[in-house]
Amino acid sequence: MPRFVRYLAPLVAFIALAGLLYKGLSLDPRRVPSPLIDKPAPAFSLPLLQQPETLISNADFKGQVTMFNVWATWCVACRQEHPLLMQLAKQGVRIYGLNYKDERDAAKRWLQMYGDPYLANAFDAEGRTGIDWGVYGTPETFLVDRQGVIRHKHIGPLTTESLKSEILPLLRKLQESDG
Amino acid sequence: MIPELGNFALILALCLAIIQAIFPLVGSLNRTPDWVALARPVAWGQFVFVSLSFGALTHAFLVNDFSVLYVAQHGNTELPIIYKISAVWGAHEGSLLLWVLILSGWTVAVASLTRNLPEEVVARVLSVMGMVSIGFLSFLLFTSNPFERLFPVPVQGGDLNPLLQDFGLAVHPPMLYMGYVGMSVAFSFAIAALIGGKLDSAWARWSRPWTLVAWVFLTIGITLGSWWAYYELGWGGWWFWDPVENASFMPWLAGTALIHSLAVTEKRGAFKRWTVLLALLAFSLSLLGTFLVRSGVLTSVHSFAADPARGLFILIFLLFVIGGSLFLYALRAPSISRGGGFANLSRESLLMGNNLLLLVITALVLLGTLAPLLYDAFQWGKISVGFPWFTSMFVMFTPLLILLMGAAPLTRWKQQDPAALLRSLRLALGVSIAAGIVVALPISSGSMSAGLAVALSVWLLTTLLTSLQQRLKHKSGIGGLLADIASRGGRSYYGMWVAHIGIAVFVIGVTFVTQFDIEKDARMSPGQEIQLNDYLFRFDGVADHKGPNYNAQRGTVRVFREGKEIAVLHPEKRTYLVQSKPMTEAGIDAGFMRDIYVSLGESLGNGDWAVRLYYKPFVRWIWLGGILISIGGLLAASDPRYRMRVLARLRGSRPAADNLAAEGQA
Amino acid sequence: MKWLRLLYTAVLMVGCVSAMAAGLEAFDFSGNVDENRYKHLIIELRCLVCQNQSLADSDAGLAHDLRREVWELMDQGQSDTQIIEFLVTRYGDFVLYNPPVKPSTYILWYGPFVLLAIGLLVLLRTLKRRGSQTESGFSAEEQERLKQVLGAKKPDRK
Secondary structure, three states, rough: OOOHHHOHHHHHHHHHHHHHHHHHHHHHHOOOOOOOOOOOOOOOOOEEEEOOOOOEEHHOOOOOEEEEEEOOOOOOHHHHHHHHHHHOOOOOOOEEEEEEEOOHHHHHHHHHOOOOOOEEEEOOOHHHHHHHHOOOOOOOEEEOOOOHHHHHHEOOOOHHHHHHHHHHHHHHHHHHHOO | OOHHHHHHHHHHHHHHHHHHHHHHHHHHHOOOOHHHHOHHHHHHHHHHHHHHHHHHHHHHHHHOOOOOOOHHHOOOOOOHHHHHHHHHHOOOHHHHHHHHHHHHHHHHHHHHOOOOOHHHHHHHHHHHHHHHHHHHHHHHHHHOOOEEEOOOOOOOOOOHHHHOOOOHHHHHHHHHHHHHHHHHHHHHHHHHHHHHHHHHHHHHHHHHHHHHHHHHHHHHHHHHHHHHHHHHHHOOOOOOOOHHHHHHHHHHHHHHHHHHHHHHHHOOOOOHHHHHHHHHHHHHHHHHHHHHHHHHOOOOOOOOOOOOHHHHHHHHHHHHHHHHHHHHHHHHHOOOOOOOOOOOOOOHHHHHHHHHHHHHHHHHHHHHHHHHHHHHHHHOOOOOOHHHHHHHHHHHHHHHHHHHHHHHHHOOOOOOOHHHHHHHHHHHHHHHHHHHHHHHHHOHHHHHHHHHHHHHHHHHHHHHHHHHHHOOOOOOOHHHHHHHHOOOOOOHHHHHHHHHHHHHHHOOOOOOOOHHEEEEEEEEEOOEEEEEOOEEEEEEEEEEEOOEEEEEEEEEEEEEEEEEEEEEEEOEEEEEEOOOOOOEEEEEEEOOEEEEEEEEEEEEEOOEEEEEEEEOOOOHHHHHHHHHHHHHHHHHHHHHHHHHHHHHHOOOOOOOHHHHHHHHHO | HHHHHHHHHHHHHHHHHOOOOHHOOOOOOOOOOOOHHHHHHHOOOOOOOOOOOOOOOOOOOHHHHHHHHHHHHHHHOOHHHHHHHHHHHOOOOOEOOOOOHHHHHHOOOHHHHHHHHHHHHHHHHHHHHHHOOOOOOOOHHHHHHHHHHHHHHOOOOO
């Protein structure tokens, strides 16, 4: 009996490997999770998209639960999630935008054409604030609580699925908690 | 109409594969000769139908039939004919069809070239290959059908990925697949032997040439891929430890262990369990590679469009094939008899060390490739394992392998007196250490690595020469040498000889180009000159140039050495008409001892361009090494003792007698 | 919709692979920043868009930005460690092309040596077992049994 068992080793190793590969099928190897979760939002100070003379900073997020959405006109997937953002805005979610490495006029036209769900848009022409927030692809959406701490990062376009299962419940929780 | 026929042919092939998988195997166990006799004709039938199917897809590309979805995605009317053909295997579905075609090709090869093997053995081997066919044909038909239609029919196709519009890359997949699929022959032989319960030197002798040829194809495929990456990707890299590259390297490593293990089993009847396991492992790694490349589980610049649903299908297939084979192994292994014993110092023990070391290296590559997945699955954080990790690990383990490689040919079978071995190795040790020190003398980090590489290569060369000297001791002159090469068992030895030289050449190439290459990024204006090492580069500006299906900006760089012009290079930035992102074509002056390599960066305005200049010493030795290894493998596979049975049959003499005579040979 | 995602991936891959040599910026290395140090550092960082390329090799927009960032930080006098820390704070360990050596990555860094040790153990055990074997392939215990079985008969053969 013991001899037979010894020769089972390769099979056992393979089954373990297969298990790992099976798990891998449900994971996305391209996702880079953010190390900024549960850390204070990185400081920034940028001109507004619509009024370049005015500055917006992360201090403006304090006191409220905020959704910070990174987008650009050259980003095709941003178009996909846009209707959902409009919906959220209508439901009263405070959405600020980070217009990432974009062209001012093009961005303004885009918002005019498709609708503007944002309370305000920070204009990050060179992407430096994006780097501070760990942005590596658009669209990305952050949820920031009342104290200005990042609580969630959603990578890729928002979907009804992710809204239902992650974003909306978290928003509710953050709203109810004292920040 | 023709695509539908192609689809139908695949369905017929699947039916035949099912017959091929079941009847001969059952017949061999039940002793039903009619069922056993089905194996060969059914294998041929499958080959015919798969070929028809492949022909149908090729036809669709050649006539620009964009009503076929796959052709619409990857074909184009402007594509040159040779690339219309290579587009057939340029993406997922078509490449699978190529896989299946090559599998049925190997199957009929086995069916035709094994006339002298016992019929039950051949039946079982073909049945196992039939099972693999079932898996791949089902995968094709149910999840990745290349014959799916598209309505409305587009006017123009999506075009073949421009990167693939290249001869090297057109030939690279077929070579690799010949290797991957060829490993299934050794696999099938192993399974057949496990089922039949007869694992002996005869089995090893039957398997060995098939395995060698498959391994050679794999070597060629990997070498081609590396060479292609070097000249096509634009900055002189030739290996990136990318998951898909590793997926081809692991079967190669296991295959190398396998061919060495087969040698021992054939000669001494030892290592049977190891050899069987390695045969199962080599093909399993090929299949694993298929999974990794097509499932989306790992990020890679090479992978086909990833699809977890398809990945699941392949994974289930893997569970059956690999799980089933390993289970069979566990059942049968205890009753496999041990072969001849051997002493602690003997060629067997050194080859066992070699086997284990190769397996450790394979496991290491697997670890590094799957580590990101492992960490992500257990939520230990997201890490990435890249070139630096792989290279440092590989470089740490390989010298040990090379030491063994040098010592083993000089070590006797069964038992070797350590003192005698040391005596024969004395010269090699002395010369290699001396050579290493000489090269390492300028004590820089580059020279130390180069010194080690030179020491190892000289070690290999000197031990090979010592071994040759010992072998030819009783033969004289060139005549003696030629006679020895032609003798039975001769080509096996000289194959090893050439292949090991290939390794030495490879080691020199890799180390020298890594340590001593010179690279310069420069902003150049037309007429400007830059000196790099002994070479003077003059940038003569960039002009527009039109190709068959692309527009290019073509630079001219003149290279001078000691005042004489030695090359005019034309690095290009090409924009293929169907896509907007430009691609770089490097300008290369190839040489045996060095390459001069120039690539264009961005245009900086005013006719100025960012240009990258490289001096790459010994870089061609990398692929020269690969070619030598392949030649060695082919030489070994052509050893007359594998063919003597055909000759014996022609001569009408009894194969059994020749059998015994051959088994006594070195 | 799913094949739209596949299309994005394909485009992304072509983009990442095709324009590799164009990762050249005209940075000024005459001042604070040592060209070699810069080159060595960007080889050790990973591009997050084209994930299997180092920051040195990638032509992605983010790669341009990050290279510029690295250069600027070097220009400001920051050390390699500080620059790496800057990036890891924002992007996590994933941005390191070489995984850091810390307890969670011990498997990766020491794993191969553990495997080598196991290989050595297997080798030694196999050799020891073979040592008690004779030419006929029987182990010592099997030889004993054989002697016992044959001992009953008259040994008229050698």
